Amino acid sequence: MAKQEISPSVIRRLPRYYRFLGELREKGIVRISSKELSQLMGLTASQIRQDLNCFGGFGQQGYGYNVRALCEEIGQILGVSLHRRTILIGLGNLGHAIASHVSYAGCGCELIGLFDENPFVAGRDLNGMPIHHTDTLAGFCHQEQPELAILCVPESAAPALAQTLVALGVRAFWNFSQGDLRFDDPGILVENVHLADSLLTLTYGLLRQPESESDS
């Protein structure tokens, strides 16, 4: 049963499959072929079949895939029905938005604690969740054992904070602070989110794209 390693490219596509299939299911669509799905998602049918077969034969020859079943399978693979205990540190503009905007339940996570260093922020609450002071982080972690931490703190504070959290048992970081987080220990997972990098990809494209309208 030694599952062979799934390639990172496939893994990165899974959430997108899950999203599209969820929407199809909501629309009441029962079955879909790899060809139809490929047109919808802008991939090739071949790639979809290849990707899905990394995890098992979810389809049926001559029929295609059952939307609901496939969606649930992929959800299972991603672990969306788990409740990964998650904390968020840093409730500035971005932390506030990340705390409120993301559907944690839908991603297999449960937000169990908010923390900020600023004593004027700590003590308040956000959507009914109290914001704790970072001084209480160690005690909280010992008691609640979060395994995932979302960092929305300034770049300067992130590395030391992450180090502390690893010592407290945190095994995964969703890092919104500027500057990449990296651990030698492959047991610590990191997703560095760099919004500016994504925006710069657009400005690069604009520079090379022929202006659609060069009149005036």
Add this chain to the structure above:
Amino acid sequence: MAKQEISPSVIRRLPRYYRFLGELREKGIVRISSKELSQLMGLTASQIRQDLNCFGGFGQQGYGYNVRALCEEIGQILGVSLHRRTILIGLGNLGHAIASHVSYAGCGCELIGLFDENPFVAGRDLNGMPIHHTDTLAGFCHQEQPELAILCVPESAAPALAQTLVALGVRAFWNFSQGDLRFDDPGILVENVHLADSLLTLTYGLLRQPESESDS
């Protein structure tokens, strides 16, 4: 002078090079070899040289790269000193954070207008910038000619809004609404940002990672 096409993989790495080089420069570091940079960034030296050579010979044999010069070259390639006229639509939690948190000037953009559909939000201002009602979008675009739009609206509103904006001359979208935006016209650029996809990558990893501590 027909520049040969640069591969998407290289382009996606450019902002990260730019970021690391900027930090090195701030630290006062004058030169760096591909080997040193590779260790810092977690890449191979070979890849760095390969990537940079897509754009020209920025280094010097036996010496390495001049940090400041290289940083400026890459900034040039990305267009960071331009002022792409940019608007943002949808000032909910996320829109608010995206408007405030991102360094537009540092990304070659200039935020020239904020819009929201809600009449209680429109009329207010954010960091001194007035929030306009979406009804005034067409007039604004005719006058101000934005070329980039940031969408922080609900998924249901995004496609129609994007269509309208294209008709008004917008050529690039930074899309934070759920659901992918896609245009047949290759002249319209889209960056779909899916925060949940990134989080799901972590939960997937947690499921496969051996628990670091399986005591208690």
Add this chain to the structure above:
DNA sequence: TAGATTGTTAATCGATTAACAATC
């Protein structure tokens, strides 16, 4: 000059696409 490190070509590796037999 000798040492270092690039620019660049060739080799390897991985990911995507095409093709088709299996089968519902």
Add this chain to the structure above:
DNA sequence: TAGATTGTTAATCGATTAACAATC
């Protein structure tokens, strides 16, 4: 049964790595 569409193998393509001559 015939038609459709998968699962899977083989072919292609692209991206990464290794190697080394060029050169500062």
